[in-house]
Amino acid sequence: MLSSLYVRAFFKDRAGVLALLGVLVVVLLAILGPIFAQDAATRIDASAAGGGSSAAHWLGTDDLGRDVLARTIVATRLSLLLAISATLIAGVVGVAWGLTLASVQHPRMRAVGSNILNVVLAFPPIIVAIFIAVILGVGGRSAAIAVGVAVAPRFARVVYTLASSVSAREYVHAARVLGLSRRRVLLRHILPNVADTLWIATFLEISGALLFISALSFLGLGVQPLAFDWGSLLTSGLDNMYTTPAAVLGPAVMIVVTGLVFGFLGEAVARAGNPQRWAVTRPKRLSPRSAGGAGSEVLHEHRLAETSANEEMVLRVENLSVTIPTEDGEFCPVNQVSFEVRKGEVLGIVGESGSGKSLTAMSIAGIAPAQAQVVADRLEIAGEDQLDKPRRAGQVAMVFQDPMNSLNPALRITTQMTESLRAHRGLTAAAASLKALNALRDVHLTNPETRMRQYPHELSGGMRQRVSVAMGLVMSTPLLLADEPTTALDVTTQAQVISLLRDLRAEGMGIVIVSHDMGVIGEICDRVLVMYGGRIVERGLVEKVLTSPQHPYTQTLIDAVPDIDDDSGRWLGKTEATS
């Protein structure tokens, strides 16, 4: 069932709405045309035979004096019905074919089936359709079947590819483990998950089927007299094309326009199916909030040490909010958050899952999800206003929990590390490589020369994390945002990454670490913000917050840290093991 967000996204797409209107006009013509124009379309008038366009006959008349415009309008119904029938035949045959192929377990048999499908797909569908139409005999019904069978392999390929990818998902494995029959797994677990794409393919194929059926009728293999579709009207119009060109124009324009509106509609349905478009508004940039809005409110603020007005701020965030549209209305996962990060300081953002930590970091980095509406009164990095900048090139480096997310699996490390240097700093390939190599040395990666030539999958998790930190180093960004940088790593590698971040801090980089783990925050951070439900509920120097938490939620987070030998406070104080 289409969700309301899906429908809303569709109606926000102007091209989609125009295509839908176009389709509605064609459908109306198909319904009403034969009712109102049948008489003019079939009335023979020898005195007007072969006439050009006139006030009485806008598109002229055919050999028997019948009005071409009326015939074009009346032909809409048959043309459309045949195209839709052919598409349905193609859909049913193609889905059955694709699903059957996807259900073959034996790899070799499956490869053979897939290769056969590829061979069939190599034949142009119109040639296959002509071949089948000749075997079935001329007529509209045969043309629809011929086109349906000729187009079916295209559906089969789409279904096979989609079903193969869905069948690798965990829930399909789970269904198999539960002992469900193969047929049931296909129909209940796989087909519903490919249905959306199939609908889109169906709309797109209607325009293809219309062209093929018109071509068959044009060649005399499709609709036969006394019935007529746009293809057969083209044939009769062609005889008098030089004397009455308008007679060809009508059906030709209808074929093209109908094909286009169905094609555009299919594409618009596909676009609306992308959840990234399910937005009420999609601002590309941070928008400054109107002045005078309620400021951010922190429940518990620990008194900070005096800071000098001249102290260099790497990041200033004021009243940052993120709103996301959902089926039940808008929700605000980040609500009026304000904070600062100084040069050479590590700020921790801590909170349970869903408290808004990552969205805060992503909004600062300019990579919030497209459907999120991000507003702020101020966002400055190294003194530079970022509110009007859609990108933060050269200003922020980001380290993610799983470095595979930040490293492109298809590119060598050297390419990834040097491309931004070349694009944003204008370095030559050699200079950029040297800088990248030095950055890899700085993060203590072993054999950096070899690593440069490797792909991310050839490195261990810890190495990949070092590379993502090095990517920040190489750009010499003033700010590093690290979202759960140690969560996916083993304890030893965790300690190494924390030590690396300390080195960066010592060099003057401002660092924001997002974590749900108070232990990690205690290890490295100077100050900490505690987030709950999108708001900052407590903040202060890390020792203060960890030793005398004011908010019960902060206390709960602290209690969640394993306390193996009851040596409370040891993990707060930057232990030797990790320094």
Ligand SMILES: Nc1ncnc2c1ncn2[C@@H]1O[C@H](COP(=O)(O)OP(=O)(O)OP(=O)(O)O)[C@@H](O)[C@H]1O
């Ligand atoms: N793209 C998105 N679309 C819809 N909701 C989202 C999206 N991204 C995040 N959210 C929602 O926003 C809220 C905050 O998410 P966020 O990722 O910032 O949480 P978090 O505190 O970082 O949690 P975690 O540690 O689990 O990543 C969550 O309720 C999440 O479901």
